[in-house]
Amino acid sequence: MKITQLKVHVLKSPLAEPFAFSQGWVRQRSATLVEVLTDDGLIGWGEAFAQGLEPPEIAAAAIEHALKPLVLGADPLDTEVLWHRMYHATRDYGRKGSVVAAISAIDTALWDLAGKHHGLPIHKLLGGAFRARVQPYATGFYRIRGQGEAARLAEEALRHFDAGFTLMKVKLGYGVDDDIACMHAIGTALQGKPVRLMVDTNHAYGRAEALRLGRALAEYDLRWYEEPVVPEDLSGYAEMRRQLTMPIAGGENEHTLFGFRDFLGAGCVDIAQPDLGSCGGLSAGRHIVALAQAHGVLVNPHVWGSAIAQAAALQFIAAVPVAHHSLFPLEPVLEYDRSSHPFRQQLITQPLQMVNGLVEVPTGPGLGVEVDRSVLEAFRA
Numbered sequence: 107m108k109i110t111q112l113k114v115h116v117l118k119s120p121l122a123e124p125f126a127f128s129q130g131w132v133r134q135r136s137a138t139l140v141e142v143l144t145d146d147g148l149i150g151w152g153e154a155f156a157q158g159l160e161p162p163e164i165a166a167a168a169i170e171h172a173l174k175p176l177v178l179g180a181d182p183l184d185t186e187v188l189w190h191r192m193y194h195a196t197r198d199y200g201r202k203g204s205v206v207a208a209i210s211a212i213d214t215a216l217w218d219l220a221g222k223h224h225g226l227p228i229h230k231l232l233g234g235a236f237r238a239r240v241q242p243y244a245t246g247f248y249r250i251r252g253q254g255e256a257a258r259l260a261e262e263a264l265r266h267f268d269a270g271f272t273l274m275k276v277k278l279g280y281g282v283d284d285d286i287a288c289m290h291a292i293g294t295a296l297q298g299k300p301v302r303l304m305v306d307t308n309h310a311y312g313r314a315e316a317l318r319l320g321r322a323l324a325e326y327d328l329r330w331y332e333e334p335v336v337p338e339d340l341s342g343y344a345e346m347r348r349q350l351t352m353p354i355a356g357g358e359n360e361h362t363l364f365g366f367r368d369f370l371g372a373g374c375v376d377i378a379q380p381d382l383g384s385c386g387g388l389s390a391g392r393h394i395v396a397l398a399q400a401h402g403v404l405v406n407p408h409v410w411g412s413a414i415a416q417a418a419a420l421q422f423i424a425a426v427p428v429a430h431h432s433l434f435p436l437e438p439v440l441e442y443d444r445s446s447h448p449f450r451q452q453l454i455t456q457p458l459q460m461v462n463g464l465v466e467v468p469t470g471p472g473l474g475v476e477v478d479r480s481v482l483e484a485f486r487a
């Protein structure tokens with residue numbers, strides 16, 4: 107089997123109601139998708155994660171101009187070989203960010219192809235499923251005004267609970283006092299309900315504020331505190347972990363085995379969150395899992411992309427071992443973004459759904475999903 111063609115699809119959709127996370131206002135949802143075609147007639151799909159403020163054209167250009175010539179004519183089953191070829195060729199201007207996201211998209215498409223070639227879901231190729239269903243957590247609580255929205259966020263918490271979520275991640279990082287007021291309102295609204303919360307500041311604060319917030323939230327028994335400081339501040343992360351009682355999580359802005367070597371080696375996190383659309387794809391995800399295992403750290407992927415990214419995350423989560431084995435271990439959970447995304451659900455013919463509080467890992471070949479091409483045309487940038 108040989109790769110005969112590679113197509114990049116940049117999709118965009120403006121949001122009727124822009125929303126803010128701590129780093130800025132999100133005014134559109136976008137995706138950089140890649141389609142890899144072979145002489146066997148098989149097609150593989152992958153996605154480069156476009157961060158909330160990241161123009162999707164950057165990864166698209168890296169795929170088109172830097173990576174496509176490296177994989178055309180190659181055997182798509184050579185996933186590891188091609189990953190190293192792409193990484194080495196872009197080292198001097200890549201290693202992180204959008205270039206590694208571009209590698210991630212192609213790598214994911216190659217794994218999708220490998221699964222279709224063998225007639226197996228990707229999790230089988232990764233060594234099998236530790237779990238067939240994954241508990242999703244609701245990511246939400248974005249701001250539409252900025253500050254002073256505690257009452258609205260408390261109502262949102264009840265909506266997530268009514269929709270079946272018992273795990274919820276609250277976006278914070280809009281000022282420590284405002285954060286604390288919002289958490290108080292949410293905690294009060296959920297009182298007596300079997301809900302566990304996480305928080306995520308998207309690295310809004312320096313160490314002093316991050317610690318102040320963490321101490322103020324000690325009473326909520328958080329499942330984790332995500333991105334308390336900037337990804338460059340490895341010793342700041344380690345300090346959070348030493349001084350705070352809740353588990354510390356992060357890694358969506360870290361990349362490849364090499365980035366995670368430093369991140370895990372410095373003792374930054376209890377839970378590592380590579381995004382398969384930007385860490386280097388499923389191949390890099392495998393490297394990172396091995397490294398995390400050696401450090402006793404649970405890998406719980408971050409996912410905020412389209413349905414392709416969600417399917418890749420589900421395939422990967424199925425195959426992630428727990429960090430600490432026991433009868434009742436801490437299992438990885440699926441990030442289930444509840445913010446507006448006009449084409450995520452429509453992009454595949456059978457949208458991923460939560461049933462009885464769990465999401466099934468797709469069992470069809472490859473990613474186990476089928477792309478609806480009419481949606482590509484409708485949202486093409």
Ligand code: CA
Pocket residue numbers: 306308332333358408
């Ligand atoms: Ca996050």
